[in-house]
Amino acid sequence: xxxxxxxxxxxxxxxxxxxxxxxxxxxxxxxxxxxxxxxxxxxxxxxxxxxxxxxxxxxxxxxxxxxxxxxxxxxxxxxxxxxxxxxxxxxxxxxxxxxxxxxxxxxxxxxxxxxxxxxxxxxxxxxxxxxxxxxxxxxxxxxxxxxxxxxxxxxxxxxxxxxxxxxxxxxxxxxxxxxxxxxxxxxxxxxxxxxxxxxxxxxxxxxxxxxxxxxxxxxxxxxxxxxxxxxxxxxxxxxxxxxxxxxxxxxxxxxxxxxxxxxxxxxxxxxxxxxxxxxxxxxxxxxxxxxxxxxxxxxxxxxxxxx
Amino acid sequence: xxxxxxxxxxxxxxxxxxxxxxxxxxxxxxxxxxxxxxxxxxxxxxxxxxxxxxxxxxxxxxxxxxxxxxxxxxxxxxxxxxxxxxxxxxxxxxxxxxxxxxxxxxxxxxxxxxxxxxxxxxxxxxxxxxxxxxxxxxxxxxxxxxxxxxxxxxxxxxxxxxxxxxxxxxxxxxxxxxxxxxxxxxxxxxxxxxxxxxxxxxxxxxxxxxxxxxxxxxxxxxxxxxxxxxxxxxxxxxxxxxxxxxxxxxxxxxxxxxxxxxxxxxxxxxxxxxxxxxxxxxxxxxxxxxxxxxxxxxxxxxxxxxxxxxxxxxxxxxxxxxxxxxxxxxxxxxxxxxxxxxxxxxxxxxxxxxxxxxxxxxxxxxxxxxxxxxxxxxxxxxxxxxxxxxxxxxxxxxxxxxxxxxxxxxxxxxxxxxxxxxxxxxxxxxxxxxxxxxxxxxxxxxxxxxxxxxxxxxxxxxxxxxxxxxxxxxxxxxxxxxxxxxxxxx
Numbered sequence: 001x002x003x004x005x006x007x008x009x010x011x012x013x014x015x016x017x018x019x020x021x022x023x024x025x026x027x028x029x030x031x032x033x034x035x036x037x038x039x040x041x042x043x044x045x046x047x048x049x050x051x052x053x054x055x056x057x058x059x060x061x062x063x064x065x066x067x068x069x070x071x072x073x074x075x076x077x078x079x080x081x082x083x084x085x086x087x088x089x090x091x092x093x094x095x096x097x098x099x100x101x102x103x104x105x106x107x108x109x110x111x112x113x114x115x116x117x118x119x120x121x122x123x124x125x126x127x128x129x130x131x132x133x134x135x136x137x138x139x140x141x142x143x144x145x146x147x148x149x150x151x152x153x154x155x156x157x158x159x160x161x162x163x164x165x166x167x168x169x170x171x172x173x174x175x176x177x178x179x180x181x182x183x184x185x186x187x188x189x190x191x192x193x194x195x196x197x198x199x200x201x202x203x204x205x206x207x208x209x210x211x212x213x214x215x216x217x218x219x220x221x222x223x224x225x226x227x228x229x230x231x232x233x234x235x236x237x238x239x240x241x242x243x244x245x246x247x248x249x250x251x252x253x254x255x256x257x258x259x260x261x262x263x264x265x266x267x268x269x270x271x272x273x274x275x276x277x278x279x280x281x282x283x284x285x286x287x288x289x290x291x292x293x294x295x296x297x298x299x300x301x302x303x304x305x306x307x
Numbered sequence: 308x309x310x311x312x313x314x315x316x317x318x319x320x321x322x323x324x325x326x327x328x329x330x331x332x333x334x335x336x337x338x339x340x341x342x343x344x345x346x347x348x349x350x351x352x353x354x355x356x357x358x359x360x361x362x363x364x365x366x367x368x369x370x371x372x373x374x375x376x377x378x379x380x381x382x383x384x385x386x387x388x389x390x391x392x393x394x395x396x397x398x399x400x401x402x403x404x405x406x407x408x409x410x411x412x413x414x415x416x417x418x419x420x421x422x423x424x425x426x427x428x429x430x431x432x433x434x435x436x437x438x439x440x441x442x443x444x445x446x447x448x449x450x451x452x453x454x455x456x457x458x459x460x461x462x463x464x465x466x467x468x469x470x471x472x473x474x475x476x477x478x479x480x481x482x483x484x485x486x487x488x489x490x491x492x493x494x495x496x497x498x499x500x501x502x503x504x505x506x507x508x509x510x511x512x513x514x515x516x517x518x519x520x521x522x523x524x525x526x527x528x529x530x531x532x533x534x535x536x537x538x539x540x541x542x543x544x545x546x547x548x549x550x551x552x553x554x555x556x557x558x559x560x561x562x563x564x565x566x567x568x569x570x571x572x573x574x575x576x577x578x579x580x581x582x583x584x585x586x587x588x589x590x591x592x593x594x595x596x597x598x599x600x601x602x603x604x605x606x607x608x609x610x611x612x613x614x615x616x617x618x619x620x621x622x623x624x625x626x627x628x629x630x631x632x633x634x635x636x637x638x639x640x641x642x643x644x645x646x647x648x649x650x651x652x653x654x655x656x657x658x659x660x661x662x663x664x665x666x667x668x669x670x671x672x673x674x675x676x677x678x679x680x681x682x683x684x685x686x687x688x689x690x691x692x693x694x695x696x697x698x699x700x701x702x703x704x705x706x707x708x709x710x711x712x713x714x715x716x717x718x719x720x721x722x723x724x725x726x727x728x729x730x731x732x733x734x735x736x737x738x739x740x741x742x743x744x745x746x747x748x749x750x751x752x753x754x755x756x757x758x759x760x761x762x763x764x765x766x767x768x769x770x771x772x773x774x775x776x777x778x779x780x781x782x783x784x785x786x787x788x789x790x791x792x793x794x795x796x797x
Contacts, residue, residue, distance in 0.1 A: 059385060235498040242492070273485070277492045280385025288411025293418050297371055304370065 027094070029289030031101030036295040040110040045187075048302040051169060051177045055158045056107050057299065059279050060166030065100070066226055066247045068157035073222045074213040074258050077139035078146050080132035083218040085141070092225055106184060108299065118187035125188070134216045144190045149209055151185035151195070156202055160250045164267065165276055174199055206252075215258045223259060242278035245271075372423040376478040382419055383476065388456065388483045389493070391415045392517045393500070395455060421458050424448035427474050434554040439472075442552070456483070456520065461562060469562040470549060473523065480521040480556070487514050520623050523558040529601075529622035530560060536597050539774065541766035542585040544618040563618040565610030571738065574613075581615030583692070583740030584747065584763050589619060590731050591751045598633060600626045600727060606734055615763055632720050635659030641754050644685050644745075649674050659718065666714035676711045679703045680728070683744040690744060697736035701729055 046052040055061070073079050082088060088095040105117045128141035139146065158181075159174050169177060175198045182195040196202040215223075227244045228237075248256070248264045249271075256263055286292055373379050383391070394412025422430070427450070432438045439446040443462040450458035457475040464470055487493070490510070497506045497513075519525065527548045534545040544563070552559035571579055586609070594600055601622055610618040638655035642648045653670045656662040662673065679700055683690060703709075704725070717725055746760035750767075759765040 233499075235495070238495045239499060242495075274489055274492050277386040277486060277489045278495075280387050281390065281492075281496055283385075284387055284390050284415055285411055287418055288414045290410075293414060301370060 026289065028097040028100065029286065029292050031097060032104050032286075033291040033295045035101060035104035036108050036298050037110055037113070038298070041112060042110045043302075044106075044108060044110050044114055045183045046107060046180055047306075048299070049306045050180050051173045052107060052180045053299065053303065054167075055162055055169065055177060056104070057296070058158075058162050058166035059276065059283060060161035060164065061158075062243060062279060062282055063165055063246045063250060064154070064157040064161035065096075066243065067161060067250055068154040069226055070223050070247065070251060070259075071153040071157065071255055072150050073219040074215060074255060075146070075149050075209070076132050076135050076212070076214055076216050076219075077137060077143075078149055079216055079219045079222065080130065080134070081128050081139055081141045081146070082222070084130050085128045088222070092229075103184075106187065114187070122188060132216075134214070134218075142189055144194065147188050147190050148185055148194060148205075151181075151188075151190065152202060152205055152209075154184075155181050156206060157250075159199075161246075164250045165246060165272065165279060171199070178202055210254050213254070213258055215260070220259070239278055239281065242275050243282070246275045246279070249275075369421065369423070371420040372426070373420055373476065374423045374426055376426075378426075379422075379476045379478050380482055383456075383479055384482045384486070386486050386489070386492070386496070387415060387418075388479060389486045389513070389517065390496075391419065392455065392483075392520075393497075393513055416455075419453075421450050421453065422474070422476060426477065427458065427460060430474050430477050430556055431472070433477070434557045435552060443470075456480075457556075462559075464549070464552075468549070470552065470559050471546070471562045472552065472557060472559045475521075475523060475556040477556070483517060483521060487517060516624065522555050523553065524555055526621075526623045527553045527558045529599075529625040530558075532599065533593070533597075533601065533619070533622060533625075536593075536599075537589075540770050542581075542615045542617060542763060543589050544612075544616065545622075546618065546620065563610050563620065565612045565618055568606035568609060568611070571611060574611075576739065576741075578613060578615075579738045580740050580742060581763065582611055582617060583735045583738045584742055584761065585615045585617045586731065586734065587742070587744065587747060588751070588763070588767065589617070590727065591748060594628070594724070595633075595637070595751050595753055598628045598630075600628070600724060605730075626720075626724070628720070636721075636724075637752070637754060640681070640684070640752065643674070643677070643681055645752075645755065652677075659721070660716060661718070661721075662711075663714040663716070666711075668710060668714070673711060676703070676709060683732075684748045685745070687743060687745045689741055691739060691741040692732065692735035692744075693739065694733075694736040697729075697733040700732050704729060 055064075058064075073082075086095055102117055102121060106114045109117070122142065125141035129139065131138050141147075155178055159169060159177060162168055178199065178201075179197050182192060182197065185195050186192050196205045227247065229240065232240060245264065248261060249267045251261075253263065287296075373382060390412060394416055427448070428439050428446075431442065435442055439460075439462065444465045444467065445463040447461040449460075451461050451471075452459040454473055454475075456479050457473050460472045460474060462470050462472050493510055493513070494506055497509050527550070530545060531548040531550075534547045537543045537545050546561040546563045549559040549561070566574075571582060574582075590600075601619065601624070605621070608619065608621040610620065612618070635655050635658045639652055639659065642652035642655055649670050653662070653673055656673070656677070657664050666673070678685065680703070682696070682700075683692070743760060746757070747764065749755045749757035750760060750764050759768045
């Protein structure tokens with residue numbers, strides 16, 4: 001939830017309107033397609049052999065994204081920055097689309113393109129400052145401590161979601177993923193030496209932040225939106241429930257506890273398959289957007305070249 | 308967070324699938340709509356006729372080919388194979404899905420690359436015991452066509468017979484079967500994509516249809532029965548199955564070649580009329596005499612040779628009728644078209660389950676509504692089939708505002724029949740074919756069995772006579788339908 005993203009040009013749209021939704025899926029798809037270069041100058045910061053590419057395309061990726069957002073929202077300062085500057089309420093879905101476009105560019109773009117995208121976000125971050133109304137603490141979006149939390153929640157979630165619902169990474173791959181993705185945080189200004197570089201470091205870092213986390217009113221609202229988007233068509237809400245169950249199944253106990261969610265029942269093999277099926281359906285819908293298939297094929301071909 | 312955006316976009320897409328289209332039709336009539344796959348599509352979407360599922364896939368470069376069973380699962384697992392099949396079904400439902408839903412489902416079909424040559428060879432070896440280059444005198448590693456869950460290769464047997472070998476993607480049957488077991492999720496999906504449909508009926512149809520296709524042995528059996536029945540027929544050809552090269556995942560038949568449907572546009576009208584007559588005879592002879600129906604009326608499954616000779620391919624979806632299932636249909640035709648007894652026609656409709664007994668409408672209104680379906684056979688005389696007629700039939704079929712609609716039903720065992728009926732009309736309409744359809748029907752109707760009315764009818768009668776001789780000589784069952792043959796399955 002990199003603060004400041006997605007605030008551009010959404011003011012006139014009605015939240016949850018069909019027109020807005022239509023606009024979102026088209027823009028999301030276009031952003032993704034644009035992020036996958038036709039003729040890259042280089043392999044970017046990760047490259048086709050990376051575990052990062054593999055996990056970014058994993059079936060479990062939507063679960064990872066939502067889990068990461070729910071974890072981030074519990075950080076009062078990170079949440080305050082988003083809440084007071086990003087305008088997510090006006091167009092929450094658009095906000096998500098813009099951020100995912102940013103991450104896709106960083107992941108699959110060549111270095112120059114990734115650098116430009118990161119520089120733009122840093123410029124936005126410069127203006128995101130304020131005081132958290134709950135703790136009374138000042139915040140700045142460029143604060144490496146906040147950026148690191150945002151970074152780690154995504155990395156940790158990518159691994160947790162893939163283990164539960166996707167193609168599970170081996171231990172070595174998990175460590176490699178953590179090492180590879182440090183560049184995400186570095187490009188936004190986090191010093192390399194404070195970024196966890198393996199699973200143990202990641203877990204220790206998360207534990208160290210947990211005491212600061214709390215369910216502020218803004219966090220509760222954002223989490224409520226993500227888990228149970230308002231005004232959804234009842235039939236779609238039914239399917240979204242699968243996604244919600246998936247996220248709750250992999251959310252750390254401390255996060256469930258902060259939000260006051262009841263611990264979910266243990267994930268049976270049968271339930272896991274149902275959720276994977278639902279994720280497959282979400283994926284099929286994205287694949288239906290013009291150009292998404294071709295963009296994915298560009299990725300696959302580059303991966304095949306190296307494997 | 309690529310992920311979160313993806314999730315959000317995915318939801319939005321689902322909302323769109325649901326809302327963008329005009330999906331309102333009466334509930335409870337879903338079976339009717341299902342029945343109309345085929346007809347509706349051909350009638351109003353003619354150019355699509357020529358874009359069979361595989362054609363897009365052939366444009367895919369081989370560098371994207373599926374190389375392992377894991378590739379297959381990643382591409383077609385987690386409901387995608389099931390959705391793809393739904394897409395094939397949905398493509399027949401003309402007014403059912405929004406452009407967005409249609410696009411999503413058809414893109415899914417396009418997204419399946421072919422198997423690599425190695426993977427296809429591996430399936431052959433697993434299924435038939437030897438790799439293709441040892442099994443066959445010649446083997447073409449490039450597939451010549453895509454099938455929905457497999458692909459077709461050419462080969463030549465050691466005896467020099469040219470064959471078509473359909474090879475199923477490895478693991479796909481298990482994957483799809485498992486996904487079809489995920490009933491709760493399938494219901495949710497269908498409620499989103501087809502909110503106005505009778506979801507349990509749609510689900511049942513989806514499961515039947517897909518399960519039918521997973522085991523190629525069933526298709527091999529169907530095709531061999533048709534090949535046997537039509538053996539020696541003057542214009543109807545069905546390639547024989549080579550049982551020794553067929554299994555659950557591989558089905559091998561003689562290789563057939565011929566003109567594609569699209570090429571008929573350049574043929575003379577006389578030739579096109581002959582083609583239409585053959586297809587018409589094939590459909591009704593199969594039904595009334597062989598008691599079996601090939602439920603896939605896709606013109607991509609026909610090959611044309613001139614002189615009215617047609618090769619029929621793809622017997623993945625065949626429905627066999629029992630005498631009990633068939634007799635009400637015969638009764639309806641007989642009462643309406645031959646004996647002109649409207650009240651008996653109505654009673655037969657009720658018996659067959661097409662009409663509720665308590666329907667509070669006068670019989671002439673019911674007859675008037677139904678008559679369009681029988682238009683070609685109510686009176687003698689040459690008639691030209693047109694696209695307009697096919698559209699009118701389809702429109703009537705979909706006319707859920709008609710006073711009859713609340714009382715009309717299509718029993719499940721007839722669903723496939725209606726589908727091919729509409730498909731046939733659309734096909735003949737596209738050929739602009741002229742014939743005395745009534746006279747041809749009279750030759751075939753078991754309750755009339757009139758003498759031949761055309762040269763093709765003469766040739767067919769000669770074939771039947773010779774066939775009867777052969778059967779008497781071999782003391783095969785007296786009944787000429789497929790039901791007397793071993794291996795018949797419902």
